Amino acid sequence: MSNSAAVSNGNGTVPYFEIENTSIPTVPKDRILVKTVAFAINPTDWKHLAYKRGPKGAIVGSDLSGIIEEVGSGVSGFSKGDIVGAWAHGGYEKGIGAFQQYAIVHPSQTIKFPKSEIDVEKVVAVGDAPSGPIDTFEGAASVPLGLSTVGMSFANQLKLKVENKSSYADKYILIWGGATATGILAIQVAKVVYGLKVIAAASKRNSDFLTSLGADFVVDYSDADAVAQIKKIGAGKIYYGFDTISYKTTFQALYDATSETDGPVVLDNLLGLNASSIETDESKTNVRYGSTLAYLVTGETVNIGKGPIPPPKDLVKDYNQFWFKVLPSYLPKLKHSGLKVLKPGLESAAEGLALSQENKVKAQKIVFRG
Ligand SMILES: NC(=O)c1ccc[n+]([C@@H]2O[C@H](COP(=O)([O-])OP(=O)(O)OC[C@H]3O[C@@H](n4cnc5c(N)ncnc54)[C@H](OP(=O)(O)O)[C@@H]3O)[C@@H](O)[C@H]2O)c1
Incomplete structure (x- = not known):
């Protein structure tokens, strides 16, 4: 059996990849093989290709959904036939990545959906589709990397604990970029899982949508006095x-x-910023700075950007608690963002990557079927 895959050309130039027939990957004992159904685009997909973060032969893309084909001998909690959303570190190493018929993923990157939750017959039509419950392969493909990112941030960097929920009722979290794919999930997790009060900074046009997801207040980040309003x-x-x-x-x-x-x-961010990136008041000593990099959730060091980045302290313990023990019971309460559905076929990755790189899609996740 062959495996059609979007294989990186490794040279950092558009179209970034070619569709090739490769072999079905062998499953390492700590991984899962998924027969993919749908895919979603993330900004990191084109960044890995444009900034040449991986070799020729790496597979493009992160987010996918599908059906488990095989489970590594050391993996528990997953079985052949399970419906999953999952993500892989695409564009980084040979053979690994989402946009292929058979993809290897790690359990810490995989969400098992109850079979009753996903309508396997339903194909979301090409075009725009509204936000809603995660009940299709398209919806399931749109959330895995985002939920991992939020999980790592909240559980490991912000140190939020579901057992402390009652103490969060009068505390606020400020989510800057509430209408990003990550922000849309962060608002819901902050509200539904942890019971925090949520302030989101987002464009005015997204205000009603983000309020419907659980934001208590939405402040337009383009207002000159946005910070004063939030304070x-x-x-x-x-x-x-x-x-x-x-x-x-x-x-x-x-x-x-x-x-x-x-x-x-605690202030967390997604692109490696810290206190030295901004102007701070030296007399204010009660601020802790976090930096979330979802690629670390497997517990392995990654080599992107300036050099090796090891997982932060307690990451695997904190994150696994969230991912395997907390998240599953809240999944039915979460909604995916609005979807921009492209034509089926791995070739659609080219259009998706371009739309993301050109920043043309707002408060929507770009998805397509294989
Ligand atoms: N470190 C990690 O593990 C990790 C994980 C995931 C993503 N990321 C990175 O995080 C960033 C966001 O990714 P994403 O996929 O969540 O984003 P996305 O969905 O592509 O974000 C699009 C949204 O960004 C919002 N936006 C743009 N400029 C803004 C500003 N100045 N203030 C507030 N909102 C603004 C726009 O919201 P409005 O419509 O409201 O204007 C737009 O709808 C990317 O750089 C990505 O590479 C990192």
Whole structure:
């Protein structure tokens, strides 16, 4: 049997990949082989290709959904035939990546959906589809990397614990970039799983949508006084900040908006920023800075950007608790974002990567079938 795959050309130039017939990967004992059905695009997919983070022969893409074909001998909790959403570190090493007929994934990157939750017959039509419960292969493909990112941030960096939920009822989290794919999931997890009050910074046009997902307040980040508005709403009780955009300017805004919090504050971001990236008040010593990199959830060191990045302390313990023990019971309460569904076929990855790289899709996840 052959395996059709979007294989990176390794040269950093569009179209980035070719569709090739490769062999079905052998399953390492700690991994899972998924027969893929649908895929989703993430900004990291084109970044890995454009910045040549992996070799020729790496497979493009991160997010997928499908049916488990084979389970490595050392993996428990998953079986052949399970319906899953999963993600892989695409564009980074040969043979690994989502956009292929048979993909290898790690259990910590895999969400098992109850068979009753996913309508396996339903194919979401090409075009725009609204946000809704995760009940199709398209919806299931749109959430895995985002949920891993939120899980790592909240469980390991922000150190949120579901057993402390009652203590979060009067505490705020500020999610900068509430309408990003990551932010849309972060708002829901903050609200539904941890019971936090949520302030989201997002464009005004997304305000009603984000409120429907659980944001208590949505502030338009393009308002000149956005930080002042957030400070007023938070009234000294914004203890957690999550910056899904992670420009120096947005991380600065996160810092400034939480500057009046009376107590320890944790500020997390997704692109390796820290205190030295922004202007801080040296007299304020109660701020801790986090940096989330979802690639680390397997517990392995990764080599992207400036050099080897090891997993942070307690990552596997904190994250696995969230991923395997907490998340499953909340999955039916979570919604995927609006979808932009492309034509079926791995070739659609080229259109998806271009739309993402050109920043043309807002508050939607680009998905397509294989
Ligand atoms: N470290 C990790 O593990 C990790 C994991 C996932 C993603 N990432 C990175 O995180 C970033 C976000 O990825 P994503 O897939 O979640 O995003 P995305 O869905 O592609 O984000 C699109 C949204 O960004 C919002 N946006 C743009 N500029 C903004 C600003 N200045 N302030 C607030 N919102 C702004 C827009 O919201 P409006 O429509 O409201 O304007 C737009 O709808 C990317 O750089 C990605 O590579 C990192």
